Amino acid sequence: MTHYICTGTCGGVAEKPGTCQSQECPKHGEPLDVCECADGKHEGVMSVAEGESEDEE
Numbered sequence: 675m676t677h678y679i680c681t682g683t684c685g686g687v688a689e690k691p692g693t694c695q696s697q698e699c700p701k702h703g704e705p706l707d708v709c710e711c712a713d714g715k716h717e718g719v720m721s722v723a724e725g726e727s728e729d730e731e
């Protein structure tokens with residue numbers, strides 16, 4: 675089932691599109707990312723977000 679998650683540190687999850695509501699989160703106020711995982715781990719979305727800082731060559 676589609677849900678929306680924050681890829682910051684708050685671990686926020688919502689059933690509808692929106693923005694991060696945690697003021698202590700680095701992504702506060704930023705749009706939530708769509709996730710369609712079934713196990714609640716959000717691995718697909720999280721791995722994409724972390725991939726940006728991965729720069730091995």
Ligand SMILES: [Zn+2]
Pocket residue numbers: 680681682683684685686694695696699700701702
């Ligand atoms: Zn957040």
Ligand SMILES: [Zn+2]
Pocket residue numbers: 677679709710711712714715716717
């Ligand atoms: Zn998920």
